[in-house]
Amino acid sequence: METTEQFRLDIRNWLIANCPESQRQPIIKDQQIWAGRRRTFYCEDAKLWFERMRDQGWTAPSWPTQYGGGGMSLEQAKILDQEMKALGCRPALYDIGLWMFGPALLEYGTEEQKQEHIPKIVRGEIRWAQGYSEPSAGSDLASLKTRAEDKGKHFIVNGTKMWTTQGDKSDWIFCLVRTDHQAPKQQGISFLLIDMATEGVDARPMELINGDHEFCQTFFDDVKVPKNNLVGNINEGWSVAKALLKYERNMMSIMSSIVEKEEGDIIAIAKRYVGLDSNGKLSNNGLRAQLSEHLMRAQGDALSALRLYQQHKSGVIDGGLGLTMKYLSTSEQQHKDELLLAIMGNRGLSWHDQTFSISEKKTVKNWAYNKAHTIAGGTSEIQLNIIANKALQLPV
């Protein structure tokens, strides 16, 4: 049995030998390698790095090797993650399938479904999108109306999904659809996989408050879907969706660790925009205190993440720590964005004009975009409801 330290050393040596220098720089949004039929590489190094990681199965290090995964234990996968972070290696592949859908399919899918979809996710060949929310089903997701009618060998799907991330660039979509209109809300829902190249699927980008078009509204007009694209039993899709939610939280933490690279920078930014006095203190006392408050809260949250990990590892889980994380980290991100704007003053007020630098524009756009954090994946208010009822056992 290989010791943990030897394993760590082997991983580190492999990464040093195989990760090109250009792929050890902090990741920029435009240079992320997203999965899919229309996958592109902005440079040769990125392609090389992706292919090397893919061939090891390390795009999905803890998935079984029979589906192309890395076959690592969770502990080993964490070591890989730690070593990649320590060396500054960029994530080799980005995909919702990799973070959320794949783990759920491994848990709930048929052998045939796993054989068909998992290897393509590991190899980054298919980009997955999520089809949950609808124009009139947001926080109250179970009121969704998109329906799939049983036509014997296939379903016919009609309806519309909102907030399909990069829907126009995605290949497949996992959807919640209504298959029984008579049953109580949550009991008539099924979990269905739809190839977005099918006739009748149309993903139309929506413009957001930051000028971007990351999300689509996706329309389904008499779309024919084979029966074996159903995951789990008919009318039991809600439990699959709930299982997937826990992976969504993992995804949030992956996403936040990607952002982490910039985290320390807020101090440098504050020094640059506010300046230091002769004692080496930020010239603006109010901003200095606000900066400490933000950094302390953020450090507290990072320690909570570590504590949660240690709890799981030791098997001593006390109470609802995990339930607090989404609410806290998303609110804190918004505090940080507001603080960045305050620090930048008038230089934090636009992403249009050439007066502003690229990073200034990016910061302001993120400030606007990150308003979504406390809404997407369960609004803050829903999180508080869950905490009150589950962790605090307050009466309903």
Next chain:
Amino acid sequence: MSMVLNEEQRLLKDTIDDFLSTNAPTDQLRRLRDTHDDKGYSIILWNQLTELGVPSILMPKEFGGFGFGFKGLGAVMQSMGRNLTASPLFSTVVLGASAIELGGTASQQQALLPTIAAGQLTLALAIDETHHHQPINTAVRLKERNGQLTITGEKVFVLDGHSADKLVVVVRSSGNPGDTKGLSLVLVDSNAAGLQTNRIQYMDGRNAANIIFNNVRVKQDQVIGELGGAHTIVQHVLDRGVIAISAEMLGGCQEVFDRTLQYLREREQFGVKIGTFQALQHRAAQMFCQLERSKSAVLSALSSLDKNSPDISLQASLAKTLINDCYQHVSNEAIQMHGGMGITDELDIGLFLKRARVSLQILGDSDYHKNRYAQLMGY
């Protein structure tokens, strides 16, 4: 090192929780408060705690200690916070004994530490000189004339200074207020000639003292550590103290929060439990989030002391700031959610409110620690 307790520490925690909830409930604090008890803590309880080994919890094994470490201490402090237990543990063991352990000579350690472990000696740290904690600004002088050291000046708000057997006094032997160089630590008997002690009773029932030093004579063997070079020791003692008091506050904060939740589950108005109201549920959930975040910081800080991490000071300021703000917020909400009964002395909620405010000031309020955090982070 983990923020989760190991088997041994969990056992210690359960023992202390059981013991304190039986032997030192809030009633005891009320009695000490209302009778203006001379010491401000129960001698009987301190003797019992000594039998359980509490004063030796940190002490190295060679001085009769148990070596449970800071996570063990943290469990005891949290339990004391939950029960509002008054005891000499903080002043004597966390502050006083730490100064001797970290800065004392072998003979000072031999002479004092086993006596402390046996519950026979109490100490107090005399450091502050104004109503705000600002240790670097120490101005009280240790003067030397013809080989004779003397202290003249006043130390204020010395925790447990009214009852301690000896004082560990932070003085300036050279330099000016604001200098890190020139700080010294001296050990002074509380009945030394020229020393005048005025007791202060705080609103939470705990005690402190203003202490005037009038030409108090100090011998060489009363100096702890190097003359003029005590800054590092003082810092380390204060970091231990900041983290330990944060653990006590965490316990108190959790207790007053739990009691409030229980009230929300039981109290009825408009024909329903008030805990069904979303306005209250969300505020309770927000408190829980803040409490869990603070808890992570406190547990991590305790663990950083056990590991002797390089960032202990940063973690100390982080923990104190987060738990300061949390305890302040939660104790206010606790009063509000208990309605009219919350502002009566009959309920214990007010006792937690007052303990929160007093402990907020101990070894630095949030402004002090935010500023220190900023300095340590270099901005």
